Amino acid sequence: MTAHTKMLASFAAELRFDDIPASSVKAAKACVQDNVAACIFGATTPWTKIVIDYAQKIGIGGTSTILGAKGPKVHAALAALANGASSHAFEMDSVRMPSTGIHPGASAVPPAMAIAEEIDASGKDVITAFVAGMEVMTRVGLATHHTSETKGFHAPGLTGTIGSTAVAGNLLGLDEKQMANALGIAGSLCSGLMEFTRAGNGAMVKRLHIGRACENGVMAGKLAAEGFEGPDTVLEGEFGYMNAFAIDPDLSEISKNLGTVWHTDTIGYKRCALHGGAQGPVQALEELRIEGGFSPDEIEAITYGTSIKICSNHNIQEPVDLVGVQFGLPFAIAMSAYVDVTDPYQVYQTDPFDEKIRALSRRTTIEVDEETKKPGRAWWCRLDVELKGGKKHQKIIPWFRGSPKSPMSQEEQDRKFRLATANEDEIARDELLTRIKDLENQPDMAALLG
Structure with missing residues (x-):
């Protein structure tokens, strides 16, 4: 042995x-x-x-x-x-x-x-x-x-x-x-x-x-x-x-x-304060809305192609608490159409019973995409969006932004830090961020934490 x-x-x-x-x-x-x-x-x-x-x-x-x-x-x-x-x-x-x-x-x-x-x-x-x-x-x-x-x-x-x-x-x-x-x-x-x-x-x-x-x-x-x-x-x-x-x-x-x-x-790394399985479809919807110029109220239906595991554990269209808001992917995707989900405070304040979001969530389905069964493809995302006029859009996200193969920029990383620490003193927060970026030169944690 x-x-x-x-x-x-x-x-x-x-x-x-x-x-x-x-x-x-x-x-x-x-x-x-x-x-x-x-x-x-x-x-x-x-x-x-x-x-x-x-x-x-x-x-x-x-x-x-x-x-x-x-x-x-x-x-x-x-x-x-x-x-x-x-x-x-x-x-x-x-x-x-x-x-x-x-x-x-x-x-x-x-x-x-x-x-x-x-x-x-x-x-x-x-x-x-x-x-x-x-x-x-x-x-x-x-x-x-x-x-x-x-x-x-x-x-x-x-x-x-x-x-x-x-x-x-x-x-x-x-x-x-x-x-x-x-x-x-x-x-x-x-x-x-x-x-x-x-x-x-x-x-x-x-x-x-x-x-x-x-x-x-x-x-x-x-x-x-x-x-x-x-x-x-x-x-x-x-x-x-x-x-x-x-x-x-x-x-x-x-x-x-x-x-x-x-x-x-x-x-x-996660751009959004949501389960990892939501990162790809949220990004896909964001990009499709920019490319197609449509509003959330124009969306008739959304279909998210993902893994068996995601389909088994995260198919929650009508959550009853905050955990369900972040864990239920139909709701999370729908929420991202109305809320800036990169801001944790906005996610925290989202009402799981918000009827506008729930209505779109009920029209959001998740299904197994065969691509996710291939080795190393568990995070693969296919998002199909049908508008009320019948027009259809599709976006494939092999690796969500924040993954090693599609990394966040330093500006995006710093924005996440500042959004998460928005309640802290601004000067102290920015000084802490500067010291973390110079971590290898900090003599001890007292110096790091200030």
Whole structure:
């Protein structure tokens, strides 16, 4: 049996800043910028405020910052919990493309910043730890073929725990054996169930899955640093991660091209505060309206060609809450015709019972497009729009804007940051953005956060 866990542990423990290619350093910095914005906005939501209140009560006495929140600093694990939940609070955080069931920023940035602030680590240290976590959790996700959710597990709650542990272990200076123990501990901390997609209630827990993944990574790393042990076959063993959480996994993906192919370069970003599956059709409708010059009220019907997974989990035409607004793709597409969905505050204020949007949502259908069944085509989007006069328009979006193959411009990234942090002091916000762009030269988190 190949020692996959030990191989990842060795990589994560030994990675140093000078090992990382310039493209991945740039990608890591962009992801930190994106996630800090998502986290600060997420801290304003009612569900995240509950988590923040808990973290401040339980974690008091620490030195780590909860972003976007007033109140005391807390211990690193609780800051990671709160910031992880904030990052994933409003469908704004980054993804990996093609999808592997990971959320890079929300899973790796909170533990990195929390521990770095506690131990006075530098910006270079944060970048290195982020890349270690991203590389580890991506390979774990690839090995599962993104099948964990078919078994009822919310994938980021699993992969995020493994990734955040690699982040923590790298920052804490764990050696290979300690890192293997940390990953072994993390395997027993992985959690997150998909029932929130079926129950029609309780969707707040989705945000907690990544918060707990971040917290668990800090705990696993710190326990291993003190000598606590976990199985060093946790990924490949008979009763390990792959056999518990995946269907027909391919373990060779774990170590394939490790250290030569950098998955940090595969991070994708959302322009809109909506589920990832909405990014393509929203962009398509926006472009068709510009090209065709038609208004929302002229639209008779919309058809979105997408993947089986999207059709199964996101065909919500009449949502009853904000989660449904962002998760239900017919409604999200219809909403984008009337609302600037790149502004999270406008999405947050949208009424799920708005009859104008609901009427168009009821005329918006989603169907399986055969193209999405091809390898690497899960994000493929075909949007057909029929106008009331009978005229038809079609737009194909192979990769939405924000994906590695169709990246957002720096101006678009900065606009997203400023929209998400609109309630912050403008001067302080812009200074923070400038420092994040210079992350590798920040001596510590106190300097970064100001």
